[in-house]
Amino acid sequence: MRKLPEKLGSHAAFNVGLKTAIQNALYDSQTCGEFEEKWRQFIKKYDLGENAWLQGLYNERSFWVPVYLKEVFWAGMSTTQRSESMNAFFDGFVHSGTTLKEFVDQFDNALQKKVELETTADFNSSNQTIPCSSAFRIEKQFQAVYTNAKFKEVQREVWGMILCNCILISKEGCISTYDVLDEITTDDDHVKSIKYTVYFNNEEVDVKCTCALFEMRGIVYRHALNVCQMNKIHALPEKYVLDRWRNDLKRRYTMVKSSYDDLRQNVDSGRYELVVKRCSKLATRVSSSDAHVTAFMLHLDEFENKFKGLTQESGSTKVAETVQTDKGKKILSPHVVRGKGRPPTKRKVPPVEKAVTRRKNKQIRRKIFDDTSEQCEVSEAP
Incomplete structure (x- = not known):
């Protein structure tokens, strides 16, 4: 739709009905049959049957016209939102001159910032209530x-x-x-x-x-x-x-181990991951029955009461670590490898550019020669 002025702007009726007609066909049609009828009338009225661009759009109508996509869940996303959100995600963290090593570090920083924003939003949803605007x-x-x-x-x-x-x-x-x-x-x-x-x-x-x-x-x-x-x-x-x-739903992806998780700064990563995986598996199995959930919660209460005095420093229980971390390992930028094809410095230069370069070089040599002659004359003067 943003291409309408470019593709059809030269039409005499573009601003006096054509633009409105195509928008009505797209956004006001309730059924596929209604859209096709409005499109046919639009093409006939403005004599656009030979327009290749419109014909191509019509052939692919099931991929972009809203009425054909009504039964598909999009969560309110637009066609360009994926790339737009990805660009916004990296804003302020990376740029065109970022090296691979800097990108890895900044990627973690961007993820950490996103997690902080999500955590704040979850906290606000749980602790702040937006008042209702009606008695509905x-x-x-x-x-x-x-x-x-x-x-x-x-x-x-x-x-x-x-x-x-x-x-x-x-x-x-x-x-x-x-x-x-x-x-x-x-x-x-x-x-x-x-x-x-x-x-x-x-x-x-x-x-x-x-x-x-x-x-x-x-x-x-x-x-x-x-x-x-x-x-x-x-x-x-x-x-x-x-x-x-829902504001009470615990997203499972938040339990995935990450380098930016502030909750585990003082927790062994291997033991933490092992406990999370086991609890997640058990939660999936017992949640299908109220009786199983009740029994599971009773066992957790017994465990919590038994080890009430347990602290992170006790170290009374040892669990084999299953994950090897590479903390502190430096990530270096890759070696520059010459690519295939003509090097940029040996590109083919147009004749006009060659002539301009020769003229500039000639002027530079002449200036250098004149400056040198002046210095010689000054040094030979009595």
């Missing part, structure tokens, strides 16, 4: 379980309910169909109203909207929340509360 109970449900960052996204959808107008269209058994008119503000401050269809199952409290943004982003969208409000639903089923956004 579903908002309070997500406030209790989601991280602060994700709860803010839910809160924005709660605020967006003000711009939605919900109308009951039909009802067959436990299935009700609603039309939700949503007012959307475009980049040029133009407000347009878009109609979405929401299907609501009253028995299973199942909500499905044609926008499919929950399936794509993992956040319950304003259209579904509006229908739930009309049906006096005070709590959503667990399937709408994703574990990946």
Whole structure:
């Protein structure tokens, strides 16, 4: 879409309808059939049937048009976010002149900084509560379980309910169909109203909207929340509360041994890793049953009471180290190896550049000769 001015900017109708028409086809289509019909009308109206660039985009429509990707979970990521986030990750740590040794050190520093930020965010989510903006109970449900960052996204959808107008269209058994008119503000401050269809199952409290943004982003969208409000639903089923956004979920990757982990500065790395692996394996096995979890916790309590006086310096138990660390080992930059092909200093020089270089060299030699002659005349003077 950023290439539109470059590819179609020369069209006479680019700013008087063409740009808006292609954006409407992309972002306002609710079904694949609707997109294809709008695209066909757009191509016919502006006589773009011979445009090779648009034809190529249409042939690959299933890879980039939003309506074709509705059933795929993207967690709200865009196509360029991966590279953008990687660049931001290394900002302030590496640059084009960084050597391999410096990169290894700075990579650890960047990881440590990221861990510190994540730890701070986890601490804030556990100890700071963002107040609800309404008396809507579903908002309070997500406030209790989601991280602060994700709860803010839910809160924005709660605020967006003000711009939605919900109308009951039909009802067959436990299935009700609603039309939700949503007012959307475009980049040029133009407000347009878009109609979405929401299907609501009253028995299973199942909500499905044609926008499919929950399936794509993992956040319950304003259209579904509006229908739930009309049906006096005070709590959503667990399937709408994703574990990946919870503030009480312990991420297993945080237990992986790393050189930047501040929690193990005074702990033997081999013993620590052995204990973590064993506990992680046991946690996976016992978590399938409440009875197993209860028994496991009782054993942990007995162990903790028995070794209450145990300190890190006691050294009463010895465990064979299974991991050999290379702490203190210096990492050197690699030797410079000449690559294949013509060396940069022996590149082929264009004739014009050769002529300019000869002229400059000639001027330099003439200046040196004149300066030398002046010095000789001064030295020979009586």
